[in-house]
Amino acid sequence: LCLGRRGTPRKLKVPGEDLSKISYKLIDPAQHKDEDILVVGGGDSAVEAAMAIAAVNGNRVMLSYRKDAFGRIKKGNKIRLEEASGKGSSLKVVLNSNLKEIREDDLDLEVDGELVAMKNDYVYIFAGGELPNAFLKSIGLQVETHHGKPMTGAA
Numbered sequence: 001l002c003l004g005r006r007g008t009p010r011k012l013k014v015p016g017e018d019l020s021k022i023s024y025k026l027i028d029p030a031q032h033k034d035e036d037i038l039v040v041g042g043g044d045s046a047v048e049a050a051m052a053i054a055a056v057n058g059n060r061v062m063l064s065y066r067k068d069a070f071g072r073i074k075k076g077n078k079i080r081l082e083e084a085s086g087k088g089s090s091l092k093v094v095l096n097s098n099l100k101e102i103r104e105d106d107l108d109l110e111v112d113g114e115l116v117a118m119k120n121d122y123v124y125i126f127a128g129g130e131l132p133n134a135f136l137k138s139i140g141l142q143v144e145t146h147h148g149k150p151m152t153g154a155a
Contacts, residue, residue, distance in 0.1 A: 010127040016102030021122045034058035036119045040099055041126030042070055047077045049124055051084045054091035061090060064097040
């Protein structure tokens with residue numbers, strides 16, 4: 001049985017996360033033109049999505065990450081992100097930030113402990129996945145990583 005690494009997308013459990021303007025994967029960055037987009041996450045998927053959407057003419061992209069530095073991204077992505085989010089760029093990186101509420105036309109982002117309301121057209125959330133460990137255990141399967149060690153949480 002192979003489940004992949006993502007599982008079911010992990011939800012942030014914030015008000016408004018059920019709105020139709022929320023997605024947990026990027027299909028086509030060109031679907032957005034001249035929009036205010038928030039990308040949430042600190043891994044390669046979030047960074048790559050933010051850069052791809054920002055590359056589409058007219059988009060204004062904010063990449064929100066809850067920690068004070070990106071510790072899990074590939075070196076190449078780190079370099080490209082620094083270049084893509086330079087002065088005057090359409091991509092802004094906001095560290096130490098947490099999404100608090102999503103509304104139809106805007107959202108609340110907590111940045112360094114301060115609540116900031118900002119215009120928003122679309123939100124992408126890349127917060128990992130939830131594996132169906134309880135279900136698998138209930139049918140008698142032991143969940144192991146590719147290294148043969150039992151899994152205790154999401155990959």
